[in-house]
Amino acid sequence: MSGHSKWANIQHRKGRQDAKRGKIFTKAAKEIIIAAKTGGDPVSNSRLRAAIAAAKAVNLPKDKIEGAIRKGTGEDAGGDLTETFYEGYGPGGIAVMVEVATDNKNRTVAEVRHLFSKHGGSMGENGSVGWMFDRKGVISIEKNAYPEDKIMEAALEAGADDVIDDEDEWTIHTAMSDFTAVRDALEAAGIAMQSAELAMVPQNLVGVDADMGQKVLRLMDALDDNDDVQNVYANVDFPDDMPTD
Secondary structure (H helix, E strand, O other), rough: HHHHHHHHHHHHHHHHHHOHEEEEHHHHHHHHHHHHHOOOOOOOOHHHHHHHHHHOOOOOHHHHHHHHHHHHHHOOOOOEEEEEEEEEEOHHHEEEEEEEEEOOOOHHHHHHHHHHHHHEEEEOOOOHHHHHHEEEEEEEEEOOOOOOHHHHHHHEEEEEEEEEEEEOOEEEEEEEHHHHHHHHHHHOOOOOOOEEEEEEOOOOOEEEEHHHHHHHHHHHHEEEEEEEEEEEEEEEEEEOOOOOO
């Protein structure tokens, strides 16, 4: 299980996702804005198509989706966003990658550096931990919504690398080049996806005990709460019995 996936599951059990609906909408809209910079037609722009699908999965209203596309293509103001990654180390030397979409890189890098320091980590140089992660397609499906063989057949025949049993969901990993084909195959098979995105997947996981896991979780939560942060990834394997309060 990827550190990001288990972290998302922990957040869900804590009820954080419902409490952060506004932030979820903002993230979805920003991804659409960035994706639309290379073209506003989702038919020919696979990243935009994926961003729209992800936005619909979190129930972003149609008018917000359309408005974000216009911002990205420059038809409306508000699309001046820069996408970048910051890298660093969390408690226990855990590798952390922070994906941001910002209109002020100086502000954002200062805030991210402060959060690393405040929570027992340190900001790293560009490339310091990025080599530990691979950019992949990551698709999540509710565990008990469909027969396992139906999911396996649709995903693997379309070119998925792996289908992973992640507690309450199935997590599908794909190469970037196969992401759209796998997602389209799942849609064609009538399989609803909880999320479908391009993510940084750690090559290997580092196990931690409950105490260290709580420290890493606090850092990841603090980074995720920042308005400019889109996603947080870490090569951490949280213990199954770690308290989530």
